[in-house]
Amino acid sequence: MSGFGPHCDIRRNDAHEVSASASLDGVMWLELEGAVNIRDVGGIPTGDGGSTTAGRLLRADNLQNLSPSDVSYLVDTVKLTTVVDLRTLGEITSEGPAPLTRVASVEHVHHSLVPERAWDTPDALLARRREEQAQHQGDRTCGAYLGYVEQRPESIVGALRAIASAKGPALVHCAAGKDRTGVVVAFALTVAGALREHIVADYxxxxxxxxxxxxxxxxxxxxxxxxxxIPIDGHRPLPETMAQFLDQIDLRYDGVHCWLDRNGFTASEVATLRGRLRGQA
Structure with a gap:
């Protein structure tokens, strides 16, 4: 995997280490007790020779099990101000309130990328998988991602607006932090001017x-x-899936920027989001 930026190692000096650390490949992981797939998308190279700015956008898996120490770190050290939840209302209701929802200084916005229906019944799952396969014959996961942009464009746009308007660091998450979150983050990084190979690597x-x-x-x-x-390897995100997805966005919509324009995300909003992720706003 290509490097995202310089080595980073930011740690709390206490018994419970909660860190934002970059491994040799430059991924800026945050090591928390209650989330396992959380990282900062700063330091990703852009086409103009720059990079995305750390401390602006985080991506994560489910936040239901954050410990008090995790919450303290995110609120007091990271200075998190906005959480963008991409899960369905069914998921949110089933899981119950997450610890960060009790923090008054953190705004929570909800933008489900899946149509609000009984998605967790066997019949609904089968129907959805058939729809996904129809979207893209070569890769069912890619088909699911194309389903997000076809069925819930307003949610993708809403999530990007929330990131752009955040007063401080924003965090976008779903359940695993790889599929729904991966699509929104890929769009955000494209707006920021990130090189496609590095968008794929982040995914x-x-x-x-x-x-x-x-x-x-x-x-x-x-x-x-x-x-x-599904066997565990069937859940593993493959770089070719995101590469195919972005290729399909190019083929079907003339690219992410044109898709955004067609769905009401204005040039001014693009500039604001880009500025946020590049440290210019």
């Missing part, structure tokens, strides 16, 4: 944590049955 980085992600989801009554349907 694939969740594969480094897939065993821990699936272990955590398997312990939840909300997700256990669904994740058990």
């Amino acid at each position: 694939a980085a969740s594969g480094e944590r897939i065993e821990a992600i699936i272990k955590r989801l398997s312990a939840s009554r909300t997700y256990a049955e669904d994740v058990a349907r």
Whole structure:
């Protein structure tokens, strides 16, 4: 995997280490007790020779199990101000209030990328998978991502607006932090001018944590049955999936920027989001 930027190592000096650390490949992981796939997307190279700015956008898996120490770190050290939740209302209701929802200084916005229906019944799952396959014959996961942009464009646009308007660092998450979150972050990084190969690499980085992600989801009554349907490697995000998805966005919509324009995300909003992610606003 290509490097994202300079080595970074930001740590709290206490018994419970909560850190934002970059491995040799430059991924800026945050090591928390209650989330296993959380990272800062700063330091990703852009086409103009720059990079995205750290401390502006984080991506994560489910935040239901954050410990008090995790919450303190995100609120007091990271200075998190906005959480963008991409899960369905069914997921949110089943999981119950997350610890960060009790923090008055953190705004929570909800933008489901999946149509609000009984998605967790066997019949609904089968119907959805058929729809996904129809979207893109070569890769069902890519088909699911294309389904997001076709079925819930207003949610993708809403999520990007929330990131752009955040008063401080924003965090976008779903359940695993790789699929729905991956699509929104890929669009955001494209607006920021990130090189496509590095957008793909950021997406694939969740594969480094897939065993821990699936272990955590398997312990939840909300997700256990669904994740058990597929072998663990079937959950692993593949770089070719995101590459194919972005290629399909180019073929079908003339690229991310044209898709955004067609769905009401204005040139001014593009500039604001780009400025936020590049440290210019």
